[in-house]
Amino acid sequence: AQSVTQLGSHVSVSEGALVLLRCNYSSSVPPYLFWYVQYPNQGLQLLLKYTTGATLVKGINGFEAEFKKSETSFHLTKPSAHMSDAAEYFCAVSRATKLPAGNKLTFGGGTRVLVKP
């Protein structure tokens, strides 16, 4: 079974400050890891993903995340917050497979980011 824990359901940052969203996962098999963002009244949109290779992955809108196997973590960062980053962010894990079965995403509880001017 897989699970994801996101520390902090709400995070408030000042515009221009570092954004750090924490994600820890549990998986008995090698994982694929993802961050999705949800803007108000919209669906979830993929920010970035780790499947294989380089453990530091870059995504859209200046976000990046680092896969740390020893810490079972996949924290999301952005050096300088922008007002448009206000949204809810979801970390997710799936099994490392391209097969039809076993590739479902398991989501964390989400972290809502508020950006203060």
Add this chain to the structure above:
Amino acid sequence: EPEVTQTPSHQVTQMGQEVILRCVPISNHLYFYWYRQILGQKVEFLVSFYNNEISEKSEIFDDQFSVERPDGSNFTLKIRSTKLEDSAMYFCASRAVVLPGELFFGEGSRLTVL
């Protein structure tokens, strides 16, 4: 840019009624999913569908739920006899064959059961 579309955006129904939520996945995608999010809770997996059959389903997806791809474009979720606890936002998603985990989500259908 191709997108997943869902209808209706909001449906209110009486307990015990049947509900069908509709989704049009991205045209060249072959994997389809339904997720739901009860207000204030996690996004939960319901079912995945590939090659005209269910490939995986969760414990939530009991006999009251069914999915169908009636034609080449639509993907539907049916709830036969709705319960109060079925009230949630239901998200459809699809993905291409070679992009594991890169799901494209619709904007969701909000179901309210009274």
